[in-house]
Amino acid sequence: MKEGKEIRIDSVARVEGHGNIYVRLRNGKVKEVRFEIPEGPRLFETLVLGKEASEVLNIVPRICAICNISHRYAAIRALEKILAVNVPPEVTLLRNMMHYGEMIESHSLHIFFLALPDFLGYPDAIALAEKYPEEVGIGLRLKKFGNYVMEAVAGRMIHGENPTIGGFGRFLSKEEIKSIRDGAEKLLPEAIRTTELLRNLHYSTYAEEGVLFVCLKPPTDAYGFWGDTVMISNGDDRTVEEFRTAIKERIYPHSTAKRTLYREKPYLVGALARMNLLGERLHGAAHEAFQKCYSLSWIRNPLYNNLAQAIEIVFALEEIINTADKILKVKRPPKIVPIKKGEGKGVGAVEAPRGSLFHYYEFKDGLCTNADLIIPTAQNYNAIEKHLTVAAANLFSSSVGEEKAKLELEMVVRAYDPCISCSCHIQKV
Amino acid sequence: MKPKVGFFEFTGCAGDLLTIVHSEDYLLEVLKAVEVVSFRLASSQGKREGDGLMDIVFIEGSITTTEQEEKLKELRKRSKILVALGTCATFGGVQAMYTGKPNFSKRFRSVYNKNFKIVEAFESKPLEYFVPVDYFLPGCPISPQLFLFNFPRLLKNLPVELPTYPVCVECKWQENECLLLKDIPCLGPVTRGGCLARCPKDNLPCVGCFGPVPGGNFASWEKNLLEKKYQESQLEKKMRFFFGAKIKEVKRGK
Ligand code: SF4
Ligand code: SF4
Numbered sequence: 141m142k143e144g145k146e147i148r149i150d151s152v153a154r155v156e157g158h159g160n161i162y163v164r165l166r167n168g169k170v171k172e173v174r175f176e177i178p179e180g181p182r183l184f185e186t187l188v189l190g191k192e193a194s195e196v197l198n199i200v201p202r203i204c205a206i207c208n209i210s211h212r213y214a215a216i217r218a219l220e221k222i223l224a225v226n227v228p229p230e231v232t233l234l235r236n237m238m239h240y241g242e243m244i245e246s247h248s249l250h251i252f253f254l255a256l257p258d259f260l261g262y263p264d265a266i267a268l269a270e271k272y273p274e275e276v277g278i279g280l281r282l283k284k285f286g287n288y289v290m291e292a293v294a295g296r297m298i299h300g301e302n303p304t305i306g307g308f309g310r311f312l313s314k315e316e317i318k319s320i321r322d323g324a325e326k327l328l329p330e331a332i333r334t335t336e337l338l339r340n341l342h343y344s345t346y347a348e349e350g351v352l353f354v355c356l357k358p359p360t361d362a363y364g365f366w367g368d369t370v371m372i373s374n375g376d377d378r379t380v381e382e383f384r385t386a387i388k389e390r391i392y393p394h395s396t397a398k399r400t401l402y403r404e405k406p407y408l409v410g411a412l413a414r415m416n417l418l419g420e421r422l423h424g425a426a427h428e429a430f431q432k433c434y435s436l437s438w439i440r441n442p443l444y445n446n447l448a449q450a451i452e453i454v455f456a457l458e459e460i461i462n463t464a465d466k467i468l469k470v471k472r473p474p475k476i477v478p479i480k481k482g483e484g485k486g487v488g489a490v491e492a493p494r495g496s497l498f499h500y501y502e503f504k505d506g507l508c509t510n511a512d513l514i515i516p517t518a519q520n521y522n523a524i525e526k527h528l529t530v531a532a533a534n535l536f537s538s539s540v541g542e543e544k545a546k547l548e549l550e551m552v553v554r555a556y557d558p559c560i561s562c563s564c565h566i567q568k569v
Numbered sequence: 570m571k572p573k574v575g576f577f578e579f580t581g582c583a584g585d586l587l588t589i590v591h592s593e594d595y596l597l598e599v600l601k602a603v604e605v606v607s608f609r610l611a612s613s614q615g616k617r618e619g620d621g622l623m624d625i626v627f628i629e630g631s632i633t634t635t636e637q638e639e640k641l642k643e644l645r646k647r648s649k650i651l652v653a654l655g656t657c658a659t660f661g662g663v664q665a666m667y668t669g670k671p672n673f674s675k676r677f678r679s680v681y682n683k684n685f686k687i688v689e690a691f692e693s694k695p696l697e698y699f700v701p702v703d704y705f706l707p708g709c710p711i712s713p714q715l716f717l718f719n720f721p722r723l724l725k726n727l728p729v730e731l732p733t734y735p736v737c738v739e740c741k742w743q744e745n746e747c748l749l750l751k752d753i754p755c756l757g758p759v760t761r762g763g764c765l766a767r768c769p770k771d772n773l774p775c776v777g778c779f780g781p782v783p784g785g786n787f788a789s790w791e792k793n794l795l796e797k798k799y800q801e802s803q804l805e806k807k808m809r810f811f812f813g814a815k816i817k818e819v820k821r822g823k
Pocket of ligand 1: 205581582709
């Protein structure tokens with residue numbers, strides 16, 4: 141008799157939003173693996189229609205709290221392109237600074253509170269803190285600092301309105317910039333220790349499988365979190381406009397999130413993709429950490445995403461120091477640059493903590509007439525399922541037992557740090 | 570026995586639960602006094618949906634599917650006190666801005682294909698539309714200070730206390746220059762305080778994210794701006810962002 145069996149992990153814990161893992165086995169062989177997203181839809185692309193540019197900016201960061209700054213930044217980049225607004229360099233510097241703050245906040249939340257408990261065998265960071273108070277302490281301080289930067293620059297920790305089209309409602313004072321700089325300097329040694337801590341963990345190999353990597357190419361030859369060109373690990377370079385139309389978006393019956401393929405292939409975005417594609421461009425302590433930690437396994441094993449995030453925290457702290465030094469040289473706080481025209485279309489892209497984020501809008505007579513938002517987790521879905529499928533096949537043909545197998549599968553999903561609120565906003569077909 | 574507390578989420582951005590996670594310095598003390606039976610965002614401890622009767626249940630997000638509706642009703646049965654956390658749970662959130670306009674199915678179809686069947690979805694609605702809600706903590710996201718002030722109150726069986734004045738009051742405290750005087754349509758006069766006038770402090774108009782202030786004088790706010798260059802539809806559009814499912818009552822002046 142043929143034996144069928146189904147394994148479900150409902151509401152994977154310690155990820156943002158609801159996601160389920162479903163595995164179907166037959167005669168001990170894995171027949172189907174799905175990552176399901178049953179979140180309620182919010183239809184953001186329809187919410188922005190008929191809105192002025194500044195109103196679009198009030199709405200879209202609400203897609204996701206964890207990466208609200210990235211959504212805001214991507215939208216600002218798109219809207220300024222469309223409306224012919226050119227901001228002075230110091231505005232870009234301060235925007236980058238808030239973006240680094242978000243990277244630190246999001247990555248440290250993910251590493252210490254969502255992922256590390258898995259690696260060390262605890263249900264959560266509170267339990268972890270009893271045995272590893274020092275490590276959790278580092279996580280808390282990093283996260284707090286990231287939040288502090290976001291709050292200082294954006295006006296609030298979450299959904300601050302201060303970064304706006306043409307500049308900032310209020311530019312930061314020299315004292316505020318200095319205090320951010322001091323904070324970064326103080327935390328740098330702890331961030332470097334974090335890379336050491338993660339480097340020495342055991343990374344299981346069940347999910348190993350090669351996929352394409354995608355990230356934005358920074359405008360200079362440095363490491364960075366935005367650009368107008370997309371870099372793909374098969375050697376292709378595409379403009380963001382070309383890339384947006386080249387990726388295929390599909391809706392699957394088991395998920396409220398759309399997913400994308402590049403040339404029919406799953407691809408991976410996020411810290412791991414950025415490290416694989418841009419790691420050589422790092423400088424300073426981040427480069428040292430990269431050289432110590434990087435290995436060829438990074439090309440196949442999604443679990444290294446956490447280590448890649450740790451190196452990015454080092455990078456972000458060093459960049460905050462550099463950026464602060466540049467801002468401190470600015471004589472007068474810049475004024476908001478007014479909007480020049482009322483129509484056009486364009487893509488704005490930034491690297492969100494979880495990967496490349498694209499905001500596309502069309503405007504007519506000053507109002508939004510069409511929108512398409514492509515978010516990291518939608519792009520990662522197919523890669524997540526691919527790695528889950530490989531892991532499930534390896535796990536269920538070995539003797540690890542169901543409980544351990546389930547945990548390993550959850551770890552794969554958590555390594556990706558999927559952001560499910562984000563994915564459920566749904567694009568137009 | 571320690572009181573049992575659960576944190577749950579429906580349709581939203583996780584911003585309210587994240588605000589709580591980000592307040593951990595202060596929160597850890599408060600949490601010692603309770604048993605957290607479910608906080609899926611933060612822990613894989615225990616049953617993910619919690620277990621049995623809970624003393625206080627916090628819910629973020631609005632209701633947009635029949636499945637969520639069922640879950641909410643079940644949670645209500647299991648909770649002694651149910652608190653709506655954030656503007657989505659309280660008013661429906663930005664995703665409820667078209668409330669009362671019959672375009673939901675059209676909007677839905679414009680983004681999903683016909684074969685799509687995972688959820689039975691409808692126009693976003695606040696929790697109180699389906700079950701009695703004991704308290705509301707509005708805000709998009711909630712104010713961490715207001716949460717930390719009210720959490721211990723709830724444990725002592727005291728009612729939630731919120732500012733009953735508009736954002737303007739907090740704005741005046743800080744001696745900001747009023748944006749309405751510059752003809753900028755600031756929602757401060759009709760929005761509940763609690764954010765310490767964060768946006769006007771940054772020279773930007775209040776967007777109304779704490780929802781309508783009780784007894785707000787919407788008619789006069791509108792009239793003032795109509796006399797400037799604004800049209801009624803523009804002003805209503807702005808109010809709809811966060812007043813969502815309440816827009817009719819607000820406009821009727823309830
Ligand atoms: S009220 Fe605002 S912060 Fe809270 S879930 Fe809704 S969108 Fe997010
Ligand atoms: S700026 Fe806005 S919140 Fe402040 S007093 Fe004027 S109307 Fe009120």
